[in-house]
Amino acid sequence: MSTGYLDFYRGRSVLVTGGLGFIGSNLARRLVDLGARVLLVDSLIPDYGGNLFNIEGIADRLQVNIADVRQQSSMNHLVRDRAVIFNLAGQVSHIDSMRDPYSDLEINCRSQLTILEACRYNNPGVKVVFAGTRQVYGHADSLPVDERHLVRPTDVNGINKAAGEYYHLVYNNVFGIRACSLRLTNVYGPRQLIRHNRQGFIGWFIRLAIEDRTIQIYGDGSQLRDFVYVDDAADAFLRAGAIDACNGDVFNVGGDGPVSHRELATQLVKAAGSGRVEYVEWPAEKKAIDIGDFYADSSKFRGATGWTPATPLADGLGATIAFYRAHLSRYVTESRPAEPT
Amino acid sequence: MSTGYLDFYRGRSVLVTGGLGFIGSNLARRLVDLGARVLLVDSLIPDYGGNLFNIEGIADRLQVNIADVRQQSSMNHLVRDRAVIFNLAGQVSHIDSMRDPYSDLEINCRSQLTILEACRYNNPGVKVVFAGTRQVYGHADSLPVDERHLVRPTDVNGINKAAGEYYHLVYNNVFGIRACSLRLTNVYGPRQLIRHNRQGFIGWFIRLAIEDRTIQIYGDGSQLRDFVYVDDAADAFLRAGAIDACNGDVFNVGGDGPVSHRELATQLVKAAGSGRVEYVEWPAEKKAIDIGDFYADSSKFRGATGWTPATPLADGLGATIAFYRAHLSRYVTESRPAEPT
Numbered sequence: 001m002s003t004g005y006l007d008f009y010r011g012r013s014v015l016v017t018g019g020l021g022f023i024g025s026n027l028a029r030r031l032v033d034l035g036a037r038v039l040l041v042d043s044l045i046p047d048y049g050g051n052l053f054n055i056e057g058i059a060d061r062l063q064v065n066i067a068d069v070r071q072q073s074s075m076n077h078l079v080r081d082r083a084v085i086f087n088l089a090g091q092v093s094h095i096d097s098m099r100d101p102y103s104d105l106e107i108n109c110r111s112q113l114t115i116l117e118a119c120r121y122n123n124p125g126v127k128v129v130f131a132g133t134r135q136v137y138g139h140a141d142s143l144p145v146d147e148r149h150l151v152r153p154t155d156v157n158g159i160n161k162a163a164g165e166y167y168h169l170v171y172n173n174v175f176g177i178r179a180c181s182l183r184l185t186n187v188y189g190p191r192q193l194i195r196h197n198r199q200g201f202i203g204w205f206i207r208l209a210i211e212d213r214t215i216q217i218y219g220d221g222s223q224l225r226d227f228v229y230v231d232d233a234a235d236a237f238l239r240a241g242a243i244d245a246c247n248g249d250v251f252n253v254g255g256d257g258p259v260s261h262r263e264l265a266t267q268l269v270k271a272a273g274s275g276r277v278e279y280v281e282w283p284a285e286k287k288a289i290d291i292g293d294f295y296a297d298s299s300k301f302r303g304a305t306g307w308t309p310a311t312p313l314a315d316g317l318g319a320t321i322a323f324y325r326a327h328l329s330r331y332v333t334e335s336r337p338a339e340p341t
Numbered sequence: 342m343s344t345g346y347l348d349f350y351r352g353r354s355v356l357v358t359g360g361l362g363f364i365g366s367n368l369a370r371r372l373v374d375l376g377a378r379v380l381l382v383d384s385l386i387p388d389y390g391g392n393l394f395n396i397e398g399i400a401d402r403l404q405v406n407i408a409d410v411r412q413q414s415s416m417n418h419l420v421r422d423r424a425v426i427f428n429l430a431g432q433v434s435h436i437d438s439m440r441d442p443y444s445d446l447e448i449n450c451r452s453q454l455t456i457l458e459a460c461r462y463n464n465p466g467v468k469v470v471f472a473g474t475r476q477v478y479g480h481a482d483s484l485p486v487d488e489r490h491l492v493r494p495t496d497v498n499g500i501n502k503a504a505g506e507y508y509h510l511v512y513n514n515v516f517g518i519r520a521c522s523l524r525l526t527n528v529y530g531p532r533q534l535i536r537h538n539r540q541g542f543i544g545w546f547i548r549l550a551i552e553d554r555t556i557q558i559y560g561d562g563s564q565l566r567d568f569v570y571v572d573d574a575a576d577a578f579l580r581a582g583a584i585d586a587c588n589g590d591v592f593n594v595g596g597d598g599p600v601s602h603r604e605l606a607t608q609l610v611k612a613a614g615s616g617r618v619e620y621v622e623w624p625a626e627k628k629a630i631d632i633g634d635f636y637a638d639s640s641k642f643r644g645a646t647g648w649t650p651a652t653p654l655a656d657g658l659g660a661t662i663a664f665y666r667a668h669l670s671r672y673v674t675e676s677r678p679a680e681p682t
Contacts, residue, residue: 098515101454101458101508102451102454105450105451105454109446109450109504110443110446110451113442113443113446113497117442148491150489150491150492151491151492152507152510153507153511154511154514154515155511155515156454156508156511158507159504159507159508159511160504162503162504162507163450163500163501163503163504166493166494166499166500166503167442167497167500169493170494170495170496170497170500170630173495173629174439174495174496174629174630288514288515289511289515
């Protein structure tokens with residue numbers, strides 16, 4: 001494959017849903033550099049990942065349209081004439097999905113139909129790459145997990161993300177709207193939401209280390225995960241968007257091997273030169289939806305696209321810490337006064 | 342297990358959603374005979390399966406509440422004080438789900454959250470048995486299909502039914518609301534909707550045979566399915582509702598072995614003494630979402646509950662034909678004048 005997939009984007013019209021969010025904005029940076037004509041759609045729902053600071057430095061090289069992906073007529077218009085849609089808009093908090101399952105349903109499940117129906121009637125020639133999640137697997141029967149593992153989510157968020165992914169495959173197979181899904185494991189890096197701890201632990205741990213606070217690890221910290229640096233995740237999207245061999249299929253996009261929570265926190269404190277680790281009991285609410293050890297086998301995606309998670313964890317953590325140290329105020333304080341939600 | 346599960350229902354308060362429909366009304370007959378206190382909830386949406394004639398002869402031995410399972414406050418009230426909920430309300434047309442995916446989403450996916458949230462806050466001690474479907478498997482990788490087969494639906498209906506099923510499992514595991522799902526294959530028998538052909542082929546074939554019309558078989562008729570007589574399906578629900586070994590799990594409920602479309606139609610015409618068979622090309626719209634050959638391995642459910650599909654196909658077809666011959670006008674004509682939908 002070499003780098004031909006990068007040339008593919010020069011001059012192409014690309015839409016990124018959730019484009020002001022963590023992965024979306026990092027992907028947008030790559031796309032702008034590759035010469036793509038980039039439109040970001042984001043609803044800036046408070047407490048989700050969208051942040052206008054995420055496009056600082058590239059804001060004049062792309063278009064931003066504030067809209068909700070649940071709104072059909074908006075999407076009918078916005079999908080038109082795009083060559084590729086990177087479909088990343090979503091509600092990512094597992095805990096929130098158990099407290100308010102309807103909002104999660106609307107955003108992760110129904111909105112996918114909205115986007116795909118918009119494409120069906122307004123741009124059936126488009127290619128869509130969906131941001132799936134390893135959460136759809138639930139507890140792993142064996143490790144590493146490949147795509148033949150049963151889909152058996154442990155929480156409402158995982159269910160709705162699974163349904164959203166299945167819609168993409170059905171629209172690919174039935175309506176010919178080329179689509180695929182990347183089942184991402186734990187992605188980390190600059191521009192992730194770190195204002196609260198309901199969107200995954202790694203960004204939150206980084207914030208605690210930088211602020212010289214105590215990182216609480218549930219249980220004994222032996223739990224395994226794999227981690228993907230956001231630049232590598234963005235590269236995975238670029239490959240999937242350009243390579244039609246991916247159409248109609250799902251692919252794990254995981255890290256280079258398992259890392260325990262304990263090891264991650266230790267590396268993080270060392271890299272930051274601040275913070276400390278404390279081991280505490282699992283909160284019941286989190287234990288009930290926890291998936292246990294997990295790490296992915298990404299060989300199917302590597303085989304199809306040549307992708308590899310190129311960034312070592314130490315390098316990625318170092319770059320992430322440096323980013324947040326430089327811009328912490330943009331990510332930890334409220335940027336606006338209180339307002340109606 | 343013997344028949345202890347039948348005694349379980351004496352005097353118990355039981356709710357059946359979709360209770361005026363095909364399987365729901367047959368289940369209601371069994372429940373009434375077993376001495377249960379039965380409440381049927383149905384919305385009587387035109388073109389769905391609800392039919393007041395389905396409870397003729399038992400209407401004075403149960404309660405009927407016309408309501409939509411999507412309506413939260415109705416469900417909050419109706420689930421209270423029930424020992425068991427048989428959750429059968431659904432949109433069952435695959436073709437309709439591809440034309441209008443949102444209605445299917447609302448009824449098969451969102452409404453399941455409505456019911457489960459109603460239980461979570463108003464009756465967490467209830468047991469829920471969900472009517473799942475073999476459609477969640479999509480194309481079979483190998484036959485017969487057991488529950489270790491991947492969930493990979495071929496249409497929007499299958500996706501939303503899968504999500505609805507997953508919600509039940511998550512609410513069982515996280516909130517302790519005992520629930521399980523029966524993945525039904527092709528169920529047939531008295532009281533099925535036969536007014537149009539968008540809800541599965543078998544009821545429609547039966548109508549055509551009775552009316553001495555031509556049964557159109559797509560392709561060469563070699564496609565395999567398995568068939569469950571509705572009394573056996575009702576018995577499966579009764580067992581799953583009474584037996585806590587089923588909680589938190591999914592079970593295939595299939596027929597006694599594979600039968601080709603050709604064989605089914607031939608048996609049907611013979612049993613009816615009327616009708617004929619014609620082989621035609623697959624309509625593109627149906628071919629696109631067809632799942633190919635399918636028959637289920639139900640040994641997991643047999644092992645857990647002692648259930649068996651007791652009714653031979655010939656007997657079931659005979660009883661079904663006799664039923665519709667006696668009551669055809671109640672199932673093929675519009676019972677009401679045109680009205681707003």
